[in-house]
Amino acid sequence: MTDMTTEQLHDVTVHVNGVPRTASVPARRLLSDFLRHDLELTGTHVGCEHGVCGACTVLVDGKPMRSCLMFAVTAQDHRITTVEGLCEAPDARPCATGERMNPAQQAFAECHGLQCGFCTPGFLTTVTAYLEENPTPSQEEAREAISGNLCRCTGYQNIVKSVLRAAEIRTERLEENGGEVPA
Amino acid sequence: MTTQMFGAPIKRKEDPRLLTGGGRYLDDLGHHALAAAFVRSPHAHARITDIDVNDAVDVEGVVAIYTYEDLPGKVAEPLPLLIPHPTLTHGRTGYALAKDEVNHVGEPVVMVVATDRYAAEDACQRIRVDYEMLPVVVGIENARDGEHLVHEDAPGNIAAHMVQENGDVEAALAKAKHTLTLDLSIERSACMPMEGKGVYARWNDEDGELRIYSSTQTTTGVRAAVAAKLELPLAKVECIAPDVGGGFGVKIMHPWPEEVLVPWAARLLKREVKWAEDRREHFISSAHERGQLQQVTVGFDEEGRVLGLDVRFWHDNGAYTPYGIIVPIITSTQLLGPYKPGAYRCEFWSLYTNTVLVTPYRGAGRPQGVFAMERTMDAIADYLGIDRAEVRSRNFILPEEMPYDHGLLFQDGRPLKYDSGDFPASLDKLKKLVGWDDFEAYRAEAEAEGRKVGLGIGCYVEGTGVGPYEGGHITIETSGRVNVATGLTTQGQGHQTSFAQIVAQELGVRLEDVHVTTGDTRKMPYAVGTFASRAAVMSGNAIALATRNVRAKALRIAADALEVSEDDLEIVDGVVQVKGAPTTSMPLGTVAVLSNPLRYAFDDAAKAATQFAGTFDPDKPPVADDEEPGLEGRDFYSPTQATFANGMHAAIVETDPVTAEIRILRYCVIHDCGTMINPMIVEGQVHGGVAQGVGGALYERMAYDESGQLLNASFMDFLMPYASEVPHIEADHLETPSPLNPLGIKGAGEAGCIPVSAVIASAIEDAEGFPITSMPISPVELWELRQRHEAGEIPALRHHHSAAAMSHHEEPTP
Numbered sequence: 001m002t003d004m005t006t007e008q009l010h011d012v013t014v015h016v017n018g019v020p021r022t023a024s025v026p027a028r029r030l031l032s033d034f035l036r037h038d039l040e041l042t043g044t045h046v047g048c049e050h051g052v053c054g055a056c057t058v059l060v061d062g063k064p065m066r067s068c069l070m071f072a073v074t075a076q077d078h079r080i081t082t083v084e085g086l087c088e089a090p091d092a093r094p095c096a097t098g099e100r101m102n103p104a105q106q107a108f109a110e111c112h113g114l115q116c117g118f119c120t121p122g123f124l125t126t127v128t129a130y131l132e133e134n135p136t137p138s139q140e141e142a143r144e145a146i147s148g149n150l151c152r153c154t155g156y157q158n159i160v161k162s163v164l165r166a167a168e169i170r171t172e173r174l175e176e177n178g179g180e181v182p183a
Numbered sequence: 184m185t186t187q188m189f190g191a192p193i194k195r196k197e198d199p200r201l202l203t204g205g206g207r208y209l210d211d212l213g214h215h216a217l218a219a220a221f222v223r224s225p226h227a228h229a230r231i232t233d234i235d236v237n238d239a240v241d242v243e244g245v246v247a248i249y250t251y252e253d254l255p256g257k258v259a260e261p262l263p264l265l266i267p268h269p270t271l272t273h274g275r276t277g278y279a280l281a282k283d284e285v286n287h288v289g290e291p292v293v294m295v296v297a298t299d300r301y302a303a304e305d306a307c308q309r310i311r312v313d314y315e316m317l318p319v320v321v322g323i324e325n326a327r328d329g330e331h332l333v334h335e336d337a338p339g340n341i342a343a344h345m346v347q348e349n350g351d352v353e354a355a356l357a358k359a360k361h362t363l364t365l366d367l368s369i370e371r372s373a374c375m376p377m378e379g380k381g382v383y384a385r386w387n388d389e390d391g392e393l394r395i396y397s398s399t400q401t402t403t404g405v406r407a408a409v410a411a412k413l414e415l416p417l418a419k420v421e422c423i424a425p426d427v428g429g430g431f432g433v434k435i436m437h438p439w440p441e442e443v444l445v446p447w448a449a450r451l452l453k454r455e456v457k458w459a460e461d462r463r464e465h466f467i468s469s470a471h472e473r474g475q476l477q478q479v480t481v482g483f484d485e486e487g488r489v490l491g492l493d494v495r496f497w498h499d500n501g502a503y504t505p506y507g508i509i510v511p512i513i514t515s516t517q518l519l520g521p522y523k524p525g526a527y528r529c530e531f532w533s534l535y536t537n538t539v540l541v542t543p544y545r546g547a548g549r550p551q552g553v554f555a556m557e558r559t560m561d562a563i564a565d566y567l568g569i570d571r572a573e574v575r576s577r578n579f580i581l582p583e584e585m586p587y588d589h590g591l592l593f594q595d596g597r598p599l600k601y602d603s604g605d606f607p608a609s610l611d612k613l614k615k616l617v618g619w620d621d622f623e624a625y626r627a628e629a630e631a632e633g634r635k636v637g638l639g640i641g642c643y644v645e646g647t648g649v650g651p652y653e654g655g656h657i658t659i660e661t662s663g664r665v666n667v668a669t670g671l672t673t674q675g676q677g678h679q680t681s682f683a684q685i686v687a688q689e690l691g692v693r694l695e696d697v698h699v700t701t702g703d704t705r706k707m708p709y710a711v712g713t714f715a716s717r718a719a720v721m722s723g724n725a726i727a728l729a730t731r732n733v734r735a736k737a738l739r740i741a742a743d744a745l746e747v748s749e750d751d752l753e754i755v756d757g758v759v760q761v762k763g764a765p766t767t768s769m770p771l772g773t774v775a776v777l778s779n780p781l782r783y784a785f786d787d788a789a790k791a792a793t794q795f796a797g798t799f800d801p802d803k804p805p806v807a808d809d810e811e812p813g814l815e816g817r818d819f820y821s822p823t824q825a826t827f828a829n830g831m832h833a834a835i836v837e838t839d840p841v842t843a844e845i846r847i848l849r850y851c852v853i854h855d856c857g858t859m860i861n862p863m864i865v866e867g868q869v870h871g872g873v874a875q876g877v878g879g880a881l882y883e884r885m886a887y888d889e890s891g892q893l894l895n896a897s898f899m900d901f902l903m904p905y906a907s908e909v910p911h912i913e914a915d916h917l918e919t920p921s922p923l924n925p926l927g928i929k930g931a932g933e934a935g936c937i938p939v940s941a942v943i944a945s946a947i948e949d950a951e952g953f954p955i956t957s958m959p960i961s962p963v964e965l966w967e968l969r970q971r972h973e974a975g976e977i978p979a980l981r982h983h984h985s986a987a988a989m990s991h992h993e994e995p996t997p
Contacts, residue, residue, distance in 0.1 A: 047377045055377060084203065101203060112194075143907065147907040152431070153429055
């Protein structure tokens with residue numbers, strides 16, 4: 001029988017959506033649980049708890065990672081972007097109902113790229129990071145880009161469309177800003 | 184005129200919220216609630232001999248541990264059998280926590296409540312349950328032979344045995360020039376919503392009231408079931424579905440053990456308690472569907488017209504039957520599709536196995552039925568050497584034969600009577616879309632390149648929008664805000680948009696002023712639930728009727744105030760105005776003020792409604808006789824029977840000549856769900872359905888071993904399709920309005936997945952030249968079928984194109 005000593009807590013500071021957030025957590029606290037339950041940022045969802053479905057994908061220093069496969073303590077000093085943080089991106093714009101949406105979010109709304117919306121935050125973070133790498137994907141590339149995320153509602157048809165549309169919106173907004181469009 | 188809303192591909196109102204992290208799913212609520220976790224049976228069939236929780240009680244954070252012995256009163260009684268049926272002679276349900284015996288891996292045995300889920304699971308790991316093994320029944324053949332029993336008092340493992348018949352099948356088969364018999368099988372899959380089940384209970388001890396949040400497809404059902412179990416007045420229980428991350432059927436089952444136990448513990452502990460299902464739990468303790476063995480005997484004439492159809496099938500209902508035998512009843516009736524079967528008899532046995540229980544999964548028995556019927560159509564076509572589409576069209580019920588009564592009882596206990604549909608037109612559209620008549624040329628090209636391709640087809644009719652009823656309640660506030668409530672729930676269907684479109688259109692208001700609430704028993708306590716592609720039909724029509732009521736009331740009040748006739752008024756963009764003289768007008772918000780005379784002036788609108796605000800007739804009461812205060816309308820829609828949507832799919836597949844890999848090159852859909860409220864949403868429903876169908880045809884199965892262990896209970900091992908597995912879907916629509924309801928709607932939720940296994944089987948068979956009788960099919964299985972075919976164990980199709988090609992060299996064997 002293992003002993004019943006109190007679980008040791010660790011102070012963790014993580015930069016979440018541009019804000020340093022600190023909490024005392026056990027070493028085994030998953031990053032997904034830390035975000036959802038300690039910071040109450042519930043936009044990140046958990047669909048399988050073993051890194052297969054991609055619903056919990058967040059950006060760690062800009063790279064998509066499965067937050068259910070990371071411990072909160074390993075995120076110490078890293079920059080995390082969740083779906084809530086996408087709204088704060090420089091290329092986010094307010095929509096008719098007031099929410100700010102980045103190009104991926106805007107594209108999913110335009111293309112009916114979501115139904116129940118549970119898997120959607122994971123797609124949005126994945127697509128946002130992907131377009132940084134490949135700003136002008138082909139249809140095949142768009143499909144490939146989202147092939148690590150599960151969705152049970154849409155059959156992916158409109159998600160592929162959303163990726164292509166997000167690329168267009170992203171370019172439009174870059175041009176508005178007079179920014180250089182990456183080749 | 185107000186912009187046309189009904190029928191337009193309006194962007195969804197719910198999306199900005201869901202896209203920006205504003206969704207509130209079950210586990211997003213109750214951050215400070217206690218967490219429940221469960222010790223579940225690791226064995227498929229065993230007697231519980233001892234439960235030892237001693238090592239768990241001292242785990243830090245543990246608040247309570249419960250076994251069956253702790254359950255009081257009705258909580259300790261078996262869970263309800265929701266849908267009894269006279270033929271369900273041996274219906275059995277489980278307990279909230281297992282009593283003495285477990286009947287499938289995953290059955291809950293102990294509940295732990297702790298300060299968080301980590302602690303609750305730590306405690307679960309320290310609880311020891313001793314079992315005495317019992318013989319395990321897995322697979323329909325084993326259940327059918329009845330050597331071992333799941334429930335000792337259910338002989339032959341038979342839960343239900345049902346026969347429906349129309350006409351003299353024996354005589355029809357005896358008279359038919361040709362008969363064929365097919366033995367078919369189809370395996371289990373599951374709904375697999377991305378969000379599992381979950382329940383969060385808040386007991387208000389001061390008021391003795393319970394609020395339940397559940398990730399459910401029926402809040403009124405959960406509310407009533409929990410109130411009954413906890414012996415609380417219905418008035419003291421409310422149930423709310425927050426955002427729900429997909430349902431597809433599994434969440435219409437209720438009450439799940441956790442839906443009883445979590446509220447019970449919350450009341451007992453006077454603390455908030457929450458349980459969110461994890462993925463493994465969803466695999467082993469929710470529900471599956473689809474598993475059937477089927478035998479079809481068909482008699483037909485020289486033209487391929489069916490004269491008699493005799494179907495027997497064996498349905499795997501898992502360990503318990505809380506949802507009755509809805510699934511096999513649907514198979515037995517919806518099997519008929521768009522065809523006239525001549526004399527028809529369908530006999531089924533619903534059988535117990537020591538596996539997760541079986542309740543409806545999108546399609547709910549229809550995919551199996553369509554598989555049986557469409558395999559039969561292909562077999563007739565091959566037998567006679569007639570084009571497969573042609574054989575189907577020769578058996579179609581024609582538009583002029585509508586309404587068409589099959590002489591059977593449907594799942595709602597009402598006649599299986601098709602209301603409308605134009606099957607020849609659908610087939611015509613499908614053939615054009617897929618290029619049916621040009622396929623042989625395409626095949627020849629492909630063969631010249633060494634590629635093997637096949638064309639498949641499948642047709643279905645889907646009874647949708649079953650009763651008993653749904654309601655709509657509209658309230659218009661003095662601000663002009665229009666609140667709409669309906670009781671059924673939403674799991675991604677876009678009800679906040681499509682129902683708002685109906686209201687905007689019917690009432691004459693802007694879409695942005697309409698706010699729809701679903702699945703909240705505080706707002707609408709009378710409702711059934713979201714299943715059977717019924718939400719648009721039932722709530723859509725109820726909301727339309729309620730809107731017409733509130734519109735009539737608004738016109739009455741405005742006509743009185745404006746001193747004009749109601750007939751001269753119209754409502755445009757939320758303003759009641761005189762037709763042709765729009766300056767004589769009044770915003771709906773003002774009508775709302777007039778509808779509710781007030782004593783107290785708490786704001787400007789209220790001030791306008793006080794009795795001293797304006798002139799009034801002292802001889803009339805402030806609220807007219809036969810009126811109620813408030814600008815509200817309420818109505819219910821309760822149809823006499825289901826509506827019948829239909830569709831036809833075709834696919835072109837390529838099978839690798841060496842590896843037997845199966846690739847869908849094209850997937851075409853013709854879909855007729857009557858009048859569409861929002862074609863964008865309908866198309867999304869079709870896409871999602873087809874993707875689930877593709878999963879069920881090529882990838883998904885529940886792999887049980889003989890001891891009843893589910894070997895692939897994770898997303899690593901259960902192959903749910905990613906974007907890389909789902910083909911591009913080409914969809915086109917036909918709109919044959921239902922004559923049964925005011926809006927002409929038929930329902931669209933399930934359609935997409937229904938014929939897919941049949942279509943893919945048809946296409947693979949066409950590519951390979953030998954019968955495909957079992958789905959799903961993997962490359963390994965196809966490769967093995969090829970080996971058996973080459974060894975002469977599986978005969979070739981009689982009229983396959985390859986036989987025709989061979990006939991240049993040799994005479995085909997008769």
